[in-house]
Amino acid sequence: MRISILLLVSMLLAIPLSCCGEKTTSLSTEPIQASAATIRADGLMCPKCANNVTLQLEKIRGVEDIRVNMEQGIVRVKLTGDQHPSEADLAQAIEDGGFTFRSVKEGDR
Amino acid sequence: MNRILAVITLLATTVPAVAQQSTNTIAPTQPGKGQWVYRSVVSHYQFKSSEEDPRNGSQTWWTNHISYGLSGDMSLMFHFSEIWDNLGDEDHSGLGDGVLTFKWRCFQLDTGPVDSLRIGIFGGLELPTGSDAFSSNETSPFIGASIMSIQGRHGIGQSVSFLATQGRRFDPVLAGDTTANLLKFDTAYLYRLYPETYGDTLEGAWYAGCEFNGRWESNSDLLLMLSPTLLYEAPYWAAELSVGIPVYERVTDRPKLEVVVRVGVRFLF
Numbered sequence: 001m002r003i004s005i006l007l008l009v010s011m012l013l014a015i016p017l018s019c020c021g022e023k024t025t026s027l028s029t030e031p032i033q034a035s036a037a038t039i040r041a042d043g044l045m046c047p048k049c050a051n052n053v054t055l056q057l058e059k060i061r062g063v064e065d066i067r068v069n070m071e072q073g074i075v076r077v078k079l080t081g082d083q084h085p086s087e088a089d090l091a092q093a094i095e096d097g098g099f100t101f102r103s104v105k106e107g108d109r
Numbered sequence: 110m111n112r113i114l115a116v117i118t119l120l121a122t123t124v125p126a127v128a129q130q131s132t133n134t135i136a137p138t139q140p141g142k143g144q145w146v147y148r149s150v151v152s153h154y155q156f157k158s159s160e161e162d163p164r165n166g167s168q169t170w171w172t173n174h175i176s177y178g179l180s181g182d183m184s185l186m187f188h189f190s191e192i193w194d195n196l197g198d199e200d201h202s203g204l205g206d207g208v209l210t211f212k213w214r215c216f217q218l219d220t221g222p223v224d225s226l227r228i229g230i231f232g233g234l235e236l237p238t239g240s241d242a243f244s245s246n247e248t249s250p251f252i253g254a255s256i257m258s259i260q261g262r263h264g265i266g267q268s269v270s271f272l273a274t275q276g277r278r279f280d281p282v283l284a285g286d287t288t289a290n291l292l293k294f295d296t297a298y299l300y301r302l303y304p305e306t307y308g309d310t311l312e313g314a315w316y317a318g319c320e321f322n323g324r325w326e327s328n329s330d331l332l333l334m335l336s337p338t339l340l341y342e343a344p345y346w347a348a349e350l351s352v353g354i355p356v357y358e359r360v361t362d363r364p365k366l367e368v369v370v371r372v373g374v375r376f377l378f
Contacts, residue, residue, distance in 0.1 A: 025173050040220035042221055042224070042225070043136075043221075043223075043224070043225040043227075044222055044223050045223055046186075046223075046342055047307075047312065047314050047342050047343060048343070048344060048346075048347055048377050049343050049378060050311060050344070051311060051344040051345060052141035052144060052178075052377070053141075055141060055144055055377070056141050056144075067164070068310070068311050069308070069309050069310075070222060070223055070307035070311070071222060071307040071308070072222055073221070073222025081119050096141055096142035096143075096180070096181045097141040097181065098139065098141050098181045098182065098214070098217075099181075100219035104110075
């Protein structure tokens with residue numbers, strides 16, 4: 001039995017331990033000025049998976065009317081109120097949902 | 110007769126089937142950070158007599174899973190089951206052992222809007238929290254790994270896990286109930302029936318597929334099973350149906366499994 005456990009542990013340790021997704025290192029932390037933003041994300045897979053994006057973005061103050069287009073990997077949000085989120089805030093929400101953030105643009109196109 | 114019913118059910122559910130996490134194959138998926146998933150599954154096992162155990166009958170498990178996303182790639186899950194047993198002369202019911210699982214998605218390569226390759230490892234403990242007749246009365250550790258690839262409407266997943274069984278249920282009927290260690294190996298293929306392409310808003314999707322489930326125990330018991338499954342997945346909930354039919358079975362000291370039917374729901378919040 002010990003040999004079996006050792007073999008299994010060895011196999012698991014052979015798995016690469018680093019993620020390959022792009023990291024969100026050079027994004028602005030200043031509030032987005034526009035009243036809408038368009039986010040590109042990959043790996044949305046299934047409706048319930050992709051809905052994690054909606055739930056993560058809903059936690060951010062100033063984000064409303066979240067629309068996820070899975071086929072295109074595009075998430076459109078409207079930004080309201082006095083305090084808009086930054087690009088980095090939106091990117092972090094995508095990563096916390098379990099997906100790969102690609103880009104964010106001001107506006108809804 | 111039961112075999113005929115099982116075949117009819119199999120044919121009836123060949124069109125239907127799986128999702129990103131199919132019924133039996135553990136997938137490297139999880140709720141997002143701070144999100145919860147509740148999953149409730151009723152599994153009805155029908156048994157027939159074996160050479161060493163003349164009993165016929167059934168067991169029904171109502172299993173409740175709760176998962177929590179610790180981060181975008183780590184989660185905790187706990188599940189426990191209420192069990193009804195009518196094998197033998199008397200009916201019994203009680204609480205099964207609780208199972209605590211930690212899952213880490215250690216590799217993720219998202220190559221398109223819906224395309225992804227993910228690998229996860231997981232481990233945990235089966236805790237002796239059940240009532241007497243349905244508890245192993247010992248803490249048993251397990252460890253495993255899973256891989257999943259989604260490409261457009263097609264998905265394939267594989268998981269393997271090893272349970273170092275420390276205790277033994279009073280009346281073993283399923284793999285893992287005795288003191289023999291248990292190796293589980295599951296493969297799932299899934300196909301998105303509908304929609305062909307997703308629209309501008311989130312909408313529900315139908316998946317069909319089939320799993321190959323293996324259960325090998327260190328006392329040489331072996332169960333190989335095919336499980337056609339059907340899954341409907343909406344943004345906030347999902348429903349699943351799976352019918353497991355043994356294609357090869359070698360057991361000692363317990364009845365043979367004839368068929369298992371699973372029906373479940375999942376909620377994301």
